[in-house]
Amino acid sequence: MVNHTSSLNKSLKASPQQDKKSVTVHDVARVAGVSKSTVSLVLRGSEKASTKAKDKVLKAIEETGYVYNRDAAAMRSKSSDLVAIVINDLTNPYSAKLAVALEKHVRQLGLMATLVNTSEDVETQTQIVAKLKEYRVKAFIICPAPNTEAQWLEELQTMQTQVVSIMRQVSGSTIPCVLPDNEKGVYTATKALIKRGHKQIAFIGGDDAISDYHQRLLGFNNAINEHPDVSSWVFNSATNRQGGRLAMSMCLEKVPSIESVMCFNDIVAYGVMEYLAEQNIKPGSDIGVIGFDDLDDSKLMSVPLSTVKIDADDIAKAVCEILKGDKPESLKQVPVSLIERSS
Amino acid sequence: MVNHTSSLNKSLKASPQQDKKSVTVHDVARVAGVSKSTVSLVLRGSEKASTKAKDKVLKAIEETGYVYNRDAAAMRSKSSDLVAIVINDLTNPYSAKLAVALEKHVRQLGLMATLVNTSEDVETQTQIVAKLKEYRVKAFIICPAPNTEAQWLEELQTMQTQVVSIMRQVSGSTIPCVLPDNEKGVYTATKALIKRGHKQIAFIGGDDAISDYHQRLLGFNNAINEHPDVSSWVFNSATNRQGGRLAMSMCLEKVPSIESVMCFNDIVAYGVMEYLAEQNIKPGSDIGVIGFDDLDDSKLMSVPLSTVKIDADDIAKAVCEILKGDKPESLKQVPVSLIERSS
DNA sequence: AAACAAAAATGGAACGTTCCAATTTTAATT
DNA sequence: AATTAAAATTGGAACGTTCCATTTTTGTTT
Structure with missing residues (x-):
């Protein structure tokens, strides 16, 4: 945003300071003339902040170019808004369509969707999912690769991680599952x-x-x-x-x-x-x-x-219902419909 | 895994303790009989840790079921290994193929790829990318939606965020770009x-x-x-x-x-x-x-x-070369080849 | 105007990791 | 065995946020 036209004057060889310091809630607080706690409240859209404070903070955010740091937030609050969508084969047209629908609906839930592709390979699936665990994703929406073990799927589900399997049923697993009929x-x-x-x-x-x-x-x-x-x-x-x-x-x-x-x-x-x-x-x-x-x-x-x-939207909706905790049932069969054309 | 068969005996109304406490480097350190600093060294595959220490730590990790917390790591080290692949239309077969290739190659770089889809909509693209910034992604690989502004793309690139545009050239932008010839x-x-x-x-x-x-x-x-x-x-x-x-x-x-x-x-x-x-x-x-x-x-x-x-692999490779910092050139034309079949 | 309750704002601690400077251990040389 | 350098290990501070208990402000009632 800011052009340092003065850079030509002084010390040409000295490379510009890597990054001064990133803008934090403290900076926003200072500019807004409130405490960092108030800034935090506003950031999370809390009811507890007064309209006046909100305005000041919002203005200060604009002014400072502040960017919310989700890593810090996730660490402190021990909660994430990341939802992993684990697709078996994105090059399959129906899978791609479904992935797009899922992403859209997850986003409408106010969550962040991240898509990964396993290419129908359990090994890859294991690796990717292990990595995603390190990011503390809130939920896994997974179309399991062939030979996925029920126990593995079961253990994916923890107190802080929801799991929904889609399109394919892993026998022996009690994970909630959404299938077409x-x-x-x-x-x-x-x-x-x-x-x-x-x-x-x-x-x-x-x-x-x-x-x-x-x-x-x-x-x-x-x-x-x-x-x-x-x-x-x-x-x-x-x-x-x-x-x-x-x-x-x-x-x-x-x-x-x-x-x-x-x-x-x-x-x-x-x-x-x-x-x-x-x-x-x-x-x-x-x-x-x-x-x-x-x-x-x-x-x-x-x-x-x-x-x-x-x-695909129906499937995505059913998945999101489960994510919202509305449907505790473990198997949801989504109705399908016959479309009669010329063939 | 554990079935609480005893739950019928005592206090039916008391819900089970949400989550005791997650396992941290401290716990691993205690079990391994080393300091948390040493554990951290091992986790990052540092040369500085002795083989003996490595073994002890690895064993302790196994024993405790420790899961690396990337949020904490990213916050402290101010660096991320997340690479966002922003695709214009995943339902397009070629885009999907390319996305899969990119994901694979990014993973081979030891980075974590996250795929998102903009459905050719600039508005959606702006929103998603803004959210991804909050996750401090290391790099954006982006196939820009129509009407993407050069300045927006330009500003995406910061000291800590690389940007590579693929398949489409945004005129007026100097962001490195990989295109087929x-x-x-x-x-x-x-x-x-x-x-x-x-x-x-x-x-x-x-x-x-x-x-x-x-x-x-x-x-x-x-x-x-x-x-x-x-x-x-x-x-x-x-x-x-x-x-x-x-x-x-x-x-x-x-x-x-x-x-x-x-x-x-x-x-x-x-x-x-x-x-x-x-x-x-x-x-x-x-x-x-x-x-x-x-x-x-x-x-x-x-x-x-x-x-x-x-x-698609050639495109992905060229992108990864840029990510590795090998190629500073701003436009890479990937060769294409004529495949003569019956038509 | 005093008394009180409710609302708003606040500073310090905490989350789990990495960085750093300092210390301890090990190995090499005299 | 003493000396020194190198390697390995370590505890405390720091990252930027949220939580919590406390304080301050506001508004209402007597």
């Missing part, structure tokens, strides 16, 4: 396919290693089992575009008369639709395709994708 | 299209509001201008899938004889290819398509996309 979502979507009159339906994508796979497959089977005249198949695959392509080609080879496919998620569905397009099979009219997630791209595709929508 | 990338790609013998080439996607648009378009025009027999067109659009579709349809309408298109980025190219597929035009053999970014999906598409690759 995977089972009902796939159930509803599968029923919709059956209602179209389809009698040959496949579930495509994903595999046992993924914790939500079971729930989604269960929803599929439940729907199928209600209709004895409907036949079903299951084709596992990697949960990416390529996986969807491969699984769809296998499916067509094995069941050429297939009428529709329920996909593990949107990304797999993209692969499926791509493959179908190459075979000159029209998604929707020739073979029904439904995804899961409702990524932003899904409605923009050449054949807009029908899908089960997980509202 | 947009101009050369598009130039090289366009030359490759010309070498295929194409004489009718369009640049598709993006618009003036995006800072790197100029550089890419400049590369395009430079290549075109070297060949008087080649005609060119420019079609602006939103930088998403839908934008690509729209721009391509306009292009085909206006220039039915178009031979190839250079796209602003991969996402736009996806839209282009989707539209071409619908028109039964084969990307690559009928109309050449080149993207920019090299997203993971690009090589997996039904017609693998030719593109200019920006290696």
Whole structure:
């Protein structure tokens, strides 16, 4: 802000004083003509400070360019407003969307969100979380990497640290958990396919290693089992575009008369639709395709994708409810909704 | 861990003691039989502590379950190991990829990375960064939101806070900046299209509001201008899938004889290819398509996309070089490479 | 105007670490 | 064994805030 035009005059070789001294509550107090305690009160928005004092302090803060020191505050008060959002894979479009929603909602709670990415690696997860503990974060919102141990998760929770797990359930853990209603979502979507009159339906994508796979497959089977005249198949695959392509080609080879496919998620569905397009099979009219997630791209595709929508805001809201201590329940299933488009 | 089975016996109403007392260096020192100063030395990996002392302290840490308190350390030492990575839009696949790479490299530097997302909103950016200042972060790695003021960015840089801007250049600012070589990338790609013998080439996607648009378009025009027999067109659009579709349809309408298109980025190219597929035009053999970014999906598409690759690791490395203080230069152009696939 | 209660303001201690100057221990040399 | 230098260790002060018990100010009632 201040330009030292006089620096040319004296001692050119002497480097400028590294940093005189940072501005503290004491300085603000002096300028405002009050005590440091009063400044502290104002900083924290206490009711106990008079309007007059508040004005003086606010003006002094402006004047001095004071910046609140959270390290000092956190140390003395032994409390932090940092919330760590630990994401399994930020390069996954749905994870990124969820991370952004979580960050926004945490911020609306008046807390500071810090995002970290584990790349689905437990080792990395352990390291990062250990470091975050040193920063005394107030809460962990964590989408656990595969092979996360229940005990580890359990011990993360302390008197001063809240833990909420999202999207994935670590079996054996009692940590509060927020999940989309995977089972009902796939159930509803599968029923919709059956209602179209389809009698040959496949579930495509994903595999046992993924914790939500079971729930989604269960929803599929439940729907199928209600209709004895409907036949079903299951084709596992990697949960990416390529996986969807491969699984769809296998499916067509094995069941050429297939009428529709329920996909593990949107990304797999993209692969499926791509493959179908190459075979000159029209998604929707020739073979029904439904995804899961409702990524932003899904409605923009050449054949807009029908899908089960997980509202990231709903998940974030549910997490924040728990952070606020409103919901002590340990498992919150967030409702999902079927979005029927052209596929 | 500990189950208070005895809680049924005594005083049901008395809630358990909130938290006895956290373990500090003093406790570790007492258990290890050394002074707190020695413990501090060991904690910071100092050479000055004897191996014997180190062993004793390490054992005591294990025994007591001590957790380093970074708030206290940061306050006393007036230095932090927190690096803030401020991303403009985490839901953009390339941004997410870059964020992950940056986080990884920052961590390899022995620093703690914290990721925040501004959703391309200057207001949000201002708020978040102000909050991060209160945490005394050591450095900001920032992809500036549109309309970021040069002065604001400039003032972010202080004696104790480094600032590096990435991907976007804020004009009027002297903050060190790491960019992909947009101009050369598009130039090289366009030359490759010309070498295929194409004489009718369009640049598709993006618009003036995006800072790197100029550089890419400049590369395009430079290549075109070297060949008087080649005609060119420019079609602006939103930088998403839908934008690509729209721009391509306009292009085909206006220039039915178009031979190839250079796209602003991969996402736009996806839209282009989707539209071409619908028109039964084969990307690559009928109309050449080149993207920019090299997203993971690009090589997996039904017609693998030719593109200019920006290696996220290269960007991250360049940023870290600056953080380490190795490169005082204010503008680092990271080389990009043309990846020729089928399109 | 005196008496009192409520509100506002205050100074010192404390949080857990690192820095520093001083002391103790160890090793090397005579 | 005495001397000296180097290495290792140490206790107290300091970082900038919040907490707490106390004091001062304000406002109300008698």
